[in-house]
Amino acid sequence: MSHKKIINVALIGNPNTGKTSLFNELTGLNQKVGNYPGVTVDKKEGSSKLQKNLKAIITDLPGTYSINPTSLDESIVLKTLLNSKSEKKSDVIVVVADIDNLKRNLLLFSQIKDLEIPTVLAINMADQMERKGITLDIKLLEKELGNDVVLLSVRKEKGIDELKKAIVNTYHSAKAFPLCNVNNRIDPAYFDRLKEINPKYSIYELWLMITHNSFPDTISREEKSALLNFKNNSKNLKKYQHKETIFRYQKINEILKNTYLVDRSKASDLRSILDKIFTHKIFGYIILDKIFTHKIFGYILFFAVLLVIFQSIFDWASLPMDLIDAGFANLSSYVDKNLPEGVLTSLISEGIIPGIGGIIIFIPQIAILFLFISLLEETGYMSRVVFLMDKIMRRFGMSGKSVIPLISGTACAIPAVMATRNISGWKERLITILVTPFTTCSARLPVYAIIIALIIPDQKVFGVLNLQGLTLLSLYILGFATAIIAAIILHKTLNVKGTSFFVVEMPDYKLPSFKNVFIDVVEKTKAFIFGAGKIILSISVVLWFLASNGPQSYKDVEKNITENVVHQQLSQHKINQMIASSKLENSYIGIMGKSIEPVIKPLGYDWKIGIALISSFAAREVFVGTLATIYSVESDDEDITTIKQRMASEINPDTGTRRFNFPVGMSLLVFYAFAMQCMATLAIVKRETKSWKWPLIQLFGMGTLAYICSFIVYQILS
Amino acid sequence: MTTIASLHIGELAYISEESLNEIPLKLLEMGCLPGAEVELIQIAPLNDPLYICVNGSHLAIRKETAAKIQIIKAK
Numbered sequence: 001m002s003h004k005k006i007i008n009v010a011l012i013g014n015p016n017t018g019k020t021s022l023f024n025e026l027t028g029l030n031q032k033v034g035n036y037p038g039v040t041v042d043k044k045e046g047s048s049k050l051q052k053n054l055k056a057i058i059t060d061l062p063g064t065y066s067i068n069p070t071s072l073d074e075s076i077v078l079k080t081l082l083n084s085k086s087e088k089k090s091d092v093i094v095v096v097a098d099i100d101n102l103k104r105n106l107l108l109f110s111q112i113k114d115l116e117i118p119t120v121l122a123i124n125m126a127d128q129m130e131r132k133g134i135t136l137d138i139k140l141l142e143k144e145l146g147n148d149v150v151l152l153s154v155r156k157e158k159g160i161d162e163l164k165k166a167i168v169n170t171y172h173s174a175k176a177f178p179l180c181n182v183n184n185r186i187d188p189a190y191f192d193r194l195k196e197i198n199p200k201y202s203i204y205e206l207w208l209m210i211t212h213n214s215f216p217d218t219i220s221r222e223e224k225s226a227l228l229n230f231k232n233n234s235k236n237l238k239k240y241q242h243k244e245t246i247f248r249y250q251k252i253n254e255i256l257k258n259t260y261l262v263d264r265s266k267a268s269d270l271r272s273i274l275d276k277i278f279t280h281k282i283f284g285y286i287i288l289d290k291i292f293t294h295k296i297f298g299y300i301l302f303f304a305v306l307l308v309i310f311q312s313i314f315d316w317a318s319l320p321m322d323l324i325d326a327g328f329a330n331l332s333s334y335v336d337k338n339l340p341e342g343v344l345t346s347l348i349s350e351g352i353i354p355g356i357g358g359i360i361i362f363i364p365q366i367a368i369l370f371l372f373i374s375l376l377e378e379t380g381y382m383s384r385v386v387f388l389m390d391k392i393m394r395r396f397g398m399s400g401k402s403v404i405p406l407i408s409g410t411a412c413a414i415p416a417v418m419a420t421r422n423i424s425g426w427k428e429r430l431i432t433i434l435v436t437p438f439t440t441c442s443a444r445l446p447v448y449a450i451i452i453a454l455i456i457p458d459q460k461v462f463g464v465l466n467l468q469g470l471t472l473l474s475l476y477i478l479g480f481a482t483a484i485i486a487a488i489i490l491h492k493t494l495n496v497k498g499t500s501f502f503v504v505e506m507p508d509y510k511l512p513s514f515k516n517v518f519i520d521v522v523e524k525t526k527a528f529i530f531g532a533g534k535i536i537l538s539i540s541v542v543l544w545f546l547a548s549n550g551p552q553s554y555k556d557v558e559k560n561i562t563e564n565v566v567h568q569q570l571s572q573h574k575i576n577q578m579i580a581s582s583k584l585e586n587s588y589i590g591i592m593g594k595s596i597e598p599v600i601k602p603l604g605y606d607w608k609i610g611i612a613l614i615s616s617f618a619a620r621e622v623f624v625g626t627l628a629t630i631y632s633v634e635s636d637d638e639d640i641t642t643i644k645q646r647m648a649s650e651i652n653p654d655t656g657t658r659r660f661n662f663p664v665g666m667s668l669l670v671f672y673a674f675a676m677q678c679m680a681t682l683a684i685v686k687r688e689t690k691s692w693k694w695p696l697i698q699l700f701g702m703g704t705l706a707y708i709c710s711f712i713v714y715q716i717l718s
Numbered sequence: 719m720t721t722i723a724s725l726h727i728g729e730l731a732y733i734s735e736e737s738l739n740e741i742p743l744k745l746l747e748m749g750c751l752p753g754a755e756v757e758l759i760q761i762a763p764l765n766d767p768l769y770i771c772v773n774g775s776h777l778a779i780r781k782e783t784a785a786k787i788q789i790i791k792a793k
Contacts, residue, residue, distance in 0.1 A: 504767075
């Protein structure tokens with residue numbers, strides 16, 4: 001074998017085995033994580049140093065129970081594995097298993113082995129063996145499996161070096177032979193004929209190709225049609241698949257009989273006692289589940305959980321958000337006063353600083369949302385929600401699994417759309433993708449937050465509930481309700497075929513690991529900030545340019561005003577204000593805003609809001625940043641105030657009252673609730689549905705709805 | 719025909735050999751094998767899906783799937 005310094009290693013395993021934590025542990029934080037927060041839905045890669053001259057490129061594959069796919073997520077795994085002997089080959093595959101469900105994990109392992117790729121079995125959560133009363137004879141297990149086995153405890157950072165050694169050993173020895181030889185047990189003659197068609201591949205690989213119509217990229221057309229031809233003449237594919245699985249379990253039971261023993265009566269420490277209570281048959285699975293999935297209490301609890309989440313977002317985040325807002329306003333004026341006057345200073349104080357402020361201000365709300373989603377998933381409650389909601393969601397053409405994208409959508413539609421990949425029915429998945437952007441994502445939050453703060457009084461109702469918080473909650477409900485109504489319409493009208501299959505594992509209830517939750521929140525928030533941040537910052541700079549440049553009329557502003565007011569008794573301060581305001585009106589962006597003003601006037605908006613709307617079509621949150629830029633260009637530098645104060649003092653010249661009054665505010669809230677204003681989401685929907693048809697339907701459908709509803713709201717209220 | 723869909727909460731049964739070819743592959747792979755003990759733990763509101771424990775795995779499946787899996791009730 002030729003000596004090479006970089007090898008490819010793929011991680012594969014059931015969901016909930018700690019595979020992603022292992023990936024983090026091996027590659028550190030400098031991985032190429034999918035750009036978006038959310039569970040492992042995309043191929044993630046990172047590098048890890050195995051030993052002095054040997055580096056590994058590690059790929060984290062989506063979690064799966066078996067190679068045989070029932071969802072898009074799982075077909076990615078199959079595709080990668082079938083390609084593993086081509087140039088994109090994996091030199092070693094690490095199957096991550098957890099000690100508790102070893103039997104079920106070994107099914108996947110046995111399938112991988114039969115692909116005849118060098119494999120390491122890594123058994124995670126080994127630290128829990130003792131208190132769960134499990135004993136495992138590693139030496140014997142290695143012998144029976146004919147494979148390296150490593151015990152790991154990723155949470156405690158144990159066994160990582162041993163795993164690296166095992167990867168290196170397995171790579172050098174390149175042992176690769178099937179574990180089960182299923183062909184001999186089912187219909188040897190049939191499988192011999194299959195092998196004859198194409199001896200280049202192992203029997204199991206050929207078997208997977210014909211059962212799933214999934215082929216390696218390198219296969220020639222003749223080879224492919226020969227296999228398809230063979231498939232069309234086979235009658236018993238399904239029966240053989242069943243036999244195969246049963247045979248695999250027989251083999252696994254045989255192996256585990258002598259190596260894996262469980263004595264549940266042994267156990268210790270406080271955490272494990274709590275864990276023991278949660279996983280106890282009577283308390284955990286009977287009592288807790290009786291409450292969480294109860295016909296009435298289950299829904300009340302779920303609704304209460306949502307209420308707590310949304311109330312917290314508004315309450316906990318408001319103080320840090322105000323501080324951030326004020327902090328950036330101060331920084332901006334400080335820079336303006338202390339740097340020499342000029343284009344660069346103006347770019348920094350009016351373009352870049354407000355732009356960055358517009359990104360940072362998200363952190364409190366996003367972090368709180370991710371914190372709750374992470375907690376719900378870690379504790380195992382999320383699966384119960386799926387169980388509770390499945391029948392209801394099916395009436396709307398979705399699946400219980402659609403609840404997770406819809407809730408994740410409250411953070412960001414991008415990971416939510418990607419999280420639909422584990423929904424097996426195409427129609428259920430498509431509807432979920434199409435309606436998810438109606439849920440209130442965190443990019444809408446800053447918009448809602450500032451408008452609510454302007455038009456809704458900060459009062460308590462019934463002594464406890466905050467009126468502003470309630471308004472926000474109503475907007476969330478509006479978003480969900482619209483998503484549901486849209487889903488019903490799509491369910492009735494879409495003529496899309498596809499069978500769906502639903503099975504959800506209900507994991508043990510467990511106390512969340514606060515370290516895991518913390519890392520999760522930090523990573524997701526970081527990914528979001530840097531992903532969305534680039535768009536926000538670049539748009540801020542473009543806006544600054546458009547607002548501080550213009551055609552000839554822009555350049556003449558100063559001269560005209562100075563000439564016009566020369567005989568009036570006006571203070572220099574007043575004149576400066578008039579110049580700034582007139583300049584904005586005549587700048588490029590002012591011209592853009594004015595040209596759409598006739599269209600948006602019936603909604604109660606002026607050209608300044610028009611500018612914000614235009615830039616929002618790149619990303620909603622830019623609304624706040626845009627207004628910040630517009631008003632900071634406009635305002636006199638002597639009295640820099642926060643954006644909220646600036647918006648509150650904005651006057652509508654037609655009526656002489658506040659621009660952001662109740663009807664305009666409500667109209668804007670409705671517009672932002674419905675309109676599809678996120679380029680990034682449209683791009684993801686295009687990628688996930690493999691067609692421009694669906695994102696265009698979203699863009700125009702949602703846009704029309706937004707316009708009509710805002711029009712009605714404004715006309716009724718004003 | 720006795721299937722998982724006809725179990726009462728808390729009732730135990732064994733999956734029979736007869737319906738083997740009707741059991742979706744995915745469920746087989748998750749441990750829903752002939753001979754395995756199955757218990758109905760909870761029925762969701764609106765009577766669907768069903769929450770079962772089979773072969774040590776806790777799973778939620780839809781009623782239409784459950785109705786395909788024949789069982790022998792434990793005495």
